[in-house]
Structure formats: structure tokens, C-alpha cells
Amino acid sequence: MRTCLALPKCHEIPFPDARTSEDTRCPEELVRLFLEEYTQIGDVVLDPFAGYATTLRVAEAMGRIPYGVEANRERAEKARCIINHKYNLIMGDSRDIRTLASANT
Ligand SMILES: C[S@@+](CC[C@H](N)C(=O)[O-])C[C@H]1O[C@@H](n2cnc3c(N)ncnc32)[C@H](O)[C@@H]1O
Numbered sequence: 001m002r003t004c005l006a007l008p009k010c011h012e013i014p015f016p017d018a019r020t021s022e023d024t025r026c027p028e029e030l031v032r033l034f035l036e037e038y039t040q041i042g043d044v045v046l047d048p049f050a051g052y053a054t055t056l057r058v059a060e061a062m063g064r065i066p067y068g069v070e071a072n073r074e075r076a077e078k079a080r081c082i083i084n085h086k087y088n089l090i091m092g093d094s095r096d097i098r099t100l101a102s103a104n105t
Pocket of ligand 1: 050056094
């Protein structure tokens with residue numbers, strides 16, 4: 001049984017925040033690995049802590065339907081620029097997810 005994974009921490013898109021070098025994005029390969037294992041083409045993938053949308057973008061590229069919530073407005077706006085399903089990314093607190101969906105439409 002494999003107990004650890006060695007994956008490259010690389011991103012197709014450069015880190016979009018010039019003010020910090022603290023890149024909090026998930027490694028794309030990690031996202032790909034889990035989506036490959038646990039989802040199929042056409043499935044919905046929800047990231048309630050979307051950040052700069054790495055998970056959503058990889059999901060979209062793999063034929064999944066991405067949905068996300070991001071509390072930080074600036075990140076949410078940048079995130080929307082890198083996914084095709086822009087309106088599936090909601091700005092807000094994911095703890096309020098039940099009410100957010102209707103408020104953002
Ligand atoms: C580590 S980053 C997310 C990385 C992202 N999942 C990816 O695919 O690269 C965590 C993000 O969660 C956001 N966040 C934290 N608490 C949140 C909440 N309650 N609702 C929505 N977003 C939240 C932060 O603003 C931050 O951008």
C-alpha cells in the first residue's frame with residue numbers, strides 16, 4: 001500500500017498576487033489525482049474554499065462542472081478570470097452556502 005505521494009507543485013498559471021510570495025494554491029497534480037480517482041466526466045466538483053480556483057480550473061479542464069465559494073473578494077475576482085464557468089464561483093462565506101446561491105444570482 002502506498003503511504004505517501006511525491007508530486008510536483010507546479011501551476012500552468014503564474015501566482016496572481018504580486019504582493020506576496022506565499023502561494024496557497026493546491027498543487028494541480030494533487031487535484032488531478034483525486035479528481036481522476038473519485039469523479040467522472042460531467043460530475044459537479046464543489047470547492048468551498050476556492051482561493052484562486054486551481055481546483056475549479058483543473059476540474060473544468062477534466063470535463064467536470066466546477067462550483068466554488070471564496071470569501072476574499074479580490075481572490076474571487078481573479079479566480080473568475082481563469083475559469084469558463086465564471087458564475088459558478090460565488091463570493092462569500094461558504095458557511096452561508098444555503099443562502100449564498102440565491103443572493104448571487
Ligand atoms: C488554501 S486556499 C484554497 C486553495 C484552493 N482550494 C485551490 O484549489 O488552490 C483557502 C481559501 O479559502 C478561503 N476561505 C477561508 N475561509 C472561507 C470561508 N468560510 N468561506 C469561503 N472561503 C473561505 C480563503 O480566503 C482562501 O482563499
